[in-house]
Amino acid sequence: xSSGFRHSPDAATAVNLKARAARLMTPRxxxxxxxxxxxxxxxxxxxxxxxxxxICERLPSSTRSxxxxxxxxxxxxxxxxxxxxxxxxxxxxxxxxxxxAGRYFSAGHTGFYMPKKKRKKGAA
Numbered sequence: 001x002s003s004g005f006r007h008s009p010d011a012a013t014a015v016n017l018k019a020r021a022a023r024l025m026t027p028r029x030x031x032x033x034x035x036x037x038x039x040x041x042x043x044x045x046x047x048x049x050x051x052x053x054x055i056c057e058r059l060p061s062s063t064r065s066x067x068x069x070x071x072x073x074x075x076x077x078x079x080x081x082x083x084x085x086x087x088x089x090x091x092x093x094x095x096x097x098x099x100x101a102g103r104y105f106s107a108g109h110t111g112f113y114m115p116k117k118k119r120k121k122g123a124a
Contacts, residue, residue, distance in 0.1 A: 053081050
């Protein structure tokens with residue numbers, strides 16, 4: 001006689017408990033667990049960065065801790081980044097474009113000269 005469960009009741013209970021535990025974790029705890037970091041390891045990395053984002057050197061916001069930056073190929077953790085820097089890196093997808101963007105930005109471009117628009121005669 002079939003009970004209608006695909007899995008054993010014990011397996012279903014284990015899945016439910018795991019899901020409930022994940023919901024109770026803070027967003028930061030979930031991020032740390034995702035990368036296998038302990039709170040102490042996170043704080044050690046943060047201390048080596050003087051408590052600032054590894055790229056823009058801003059302090060974390062009062063509502064969000066730093067994201068864990070990692071190499072998608074090797075899984076190695078590179079540092080802690082603010083949301084905006086992490087999102088920006090994500091758009092480059094760890095490609096050569098990122099290095100070219102860095103060279104462009106650091107080359108000291110001051111912008112292009114844009115002449116003022118000429119006013120039409122009779123305009124107030």
